[in-house]
Amino acid sequence: MRKILFLTDLHMTDAGQTIIGLDPAERLARVLDHALAHHGDAAHVLILGDLAHHGRPAEYERLAAVMARCPLPITATLGNHDNRANARAALPWLARDDAGFAQASFGWGDTRVIVLDTLDEDGIAPHHGGYLCGTRMNWLRQQLHETLEPNLLVALHHPPLVTGFDGMDAIHLSNAPELVSILSRQGRPAHLICGHVHRTVSGRTGVLSYTLLKSPCHQMPMKLGPGSSGLSVDEPGAYGIVLLHDSGPIVHTEDVFDAPSSVAEDPKSA
């Protein structure tokens, strides 16, 4: 089975700046080192946006420096905190379709992996919300038309679904029904993998299953219902490990703690 590592919501800052006291560069380096030590056999690293916290050139340059330690191929898309032009200038591994959006499509074994760019720089969605314009939707339709693989994994920043975190649900993918409709009618099982919420969430919307992944840096506190989308908590950074099985994707998540966890075998356990 091909193994793919997933990162999302890196929120890189300028050197010396922190988010709730956390240095995104230090956190990302720790998570990436853990992922490479334990899953160095992965074929690819996919990054699901919010690459930088303010979208500044220096933030992307700092991110490029941290990711330079990664020997695996990298492909990234963008989130609501990003700036497309600044990311493009600094990150050679930013995905790119023919129209310049950070989108890509991979045929890996029995799975087609499609990466979508939900960054809205035209102010169509609510502030920090996501949007897929007609150009991007048509690109998706073309990829689906050409897909031969029996399984589909769609990777994007903004979830086209609600999670129970009201503040985040207000800024999800603003044209979610259109995307859900396209993916629900394309004729093969599909799983969505997203970022944005900074929390591990899994579920199903209609016929589509999904997983949302945590950030390597700061997480959403586990407070469902009303609450600001800006709430953050210092919990362990995390990443995703996806196995592309011929029956469909298997999604694992790993939290990375300050000290290594001790592993021991209990002879009475199965």
Ligand SMILES: [Fe+2]
């Ligand atoms: Fe984020």
